[in-house]
Amino acid sequence: MSVFSTAQHLDEALAAYSDPVDQRAGQIVQSAIKHLYAFAEEIGLTRDEWMQGIEFLTAVGQMCDDTRQEFILLSDTLGLSMLVEMINQDPADGTTDPTVFGPFHVPDAPLKKMGESILIDDDDGTPLTFTGHVRDVDGNPIEGALLDVWQTASNGMYDVQDPSQTPMNCRGRFVTGTDGAYAFVAVKPVAYPIPGDGPAGAMLRATGRHNWRPAHTHVVVSAPGVKTIITHLFDKDSDYLDSDTVFGVRDGLIVDMSASSVRFDFVVEADG
Ligand code: BEZ
Numbered sequence: 241m242s243v244f245s246t247a248q249h250l251d252e253a254l255a256a257y258s259d260p261v262d263q264r265a266g267q268i269v270q271s272a273i274k275h276l277y278a279f280a281e282e283i284g285l286t287r288d289e290w291m292q293g294i295e296f297l298t299a300v301g302q303m304c305d306d307t308r309q310e311f312i313l314l315s316d317t318l319g320l321s322m323l324v325e326m327i328n329q330d331p332a333d334g335t336t337d338p339t340v341f342g343p344f345h346v347p348d349a350p351l352k353k354m355g356e357s358i359l360i361d362d363d364d365g366t367p368l369t370f371t372g373h374v375r376d377v378d379g380n381p382i383e384g385a386l387l388d389v390w391q392t393a394s395n396g397m398y399d400v401q402d403p404s405q406t407p408m409n410c411r412g413r414f415v416t417g418t419d420g421a422y423a424f425v426a427v428k429p430v431a432y433p434i435p436g437d438g439p440a441g442a443m444l445r446a447t448g449r450h451n452w453r454p455a456h457t458h459v460v461v462s463a464p465g466v467k468t469i470i471t472h473l474f475d476k477d478s479d480y481l482d483s484d485t486v487f488g489v490r491d492g493l494i495v496d497m498s499a500s501s502v503r504f505d506f507v508v509e510a511d512g
């Protein structure tokens with residue numbers, strides 16, 4: 241009589257989930273089992289480590305409230321959020337690279353006239369104008385494209401993190417005209433740390449990583465009939481470009497912010 245092997249144990253568990261009511265749920269649970277078992281076997285997971293893992297995930301859950309989502313921070317710092325964007329945005333050649341959405345987007349930012357500033361509050365940062373066009377892959381301008389823009393003030397904090405800022409400071413939405421051109425005024429973005437006071441921060445410290453993001457401005461470009469692009473523009477002179485804590489940097493998104501204006505064209509593709 242041979243010993244029941246881990247492979248037989250895996251087969252037994254997979255078989256137990258092989259007749260799901262919801263096909264996708266069954267596929268997801270079976271795949272999670274396969275990869276979790278392989279992970280436990282690969283590292284030779286001890287009982288103590290398994291318990292520490294349970295306690296870690298419990299602490300992640302307990303850190304969450306209406307404004308803090310520690311599971312997303314964990315996903316971000318493991319690079320999983322970026323992977324999900326890569327799988328789902330799946331950009332065509334020649335289009336603008338996507339990156340992470342992040343937790344600091346606020347819907348319904350003020351609709352502004354082209355060329356206006358996204359600042360509401362005084363800011364002693366360096367003024368910076370962003371200009372360019374929204375185009376398709378053949379270079380044709382996209383009319384009616386909505387650019388939803390947000391960034392931190394020059395103190396490195398978003399309005400939603402900082403009670404001293406007016407709500408919607410450093411946020412704005414702009415709609416292109418027939419020429420597809422856009423322009424808005426902001427301040428030069430700065431590098432900033434993502435929240436490090438929870439279990440995701442502890443995980444970063446235990447593994448020798450920092451919790452900083454390089455200086456960036458968030459832009460979501462959408463238009464009827466084209467695929468929405470969730471992206472950022474990064475400052476080429478920023479620290480942390482090669483060690484973004486959430487793995488969001490792409491070479492094509494790094495721009496020169498050393499002058500008073502930046503030019504960048506967003507290239508979108510037809511939907512479907
Ligand atoms: C952000 O860029 O706003 C961000 C992205 C991921 C985690 C935290 C912040």
Ligand code: FE
Nearest residue numbers: 342344456458
């Ligand atoms: Fe950000």
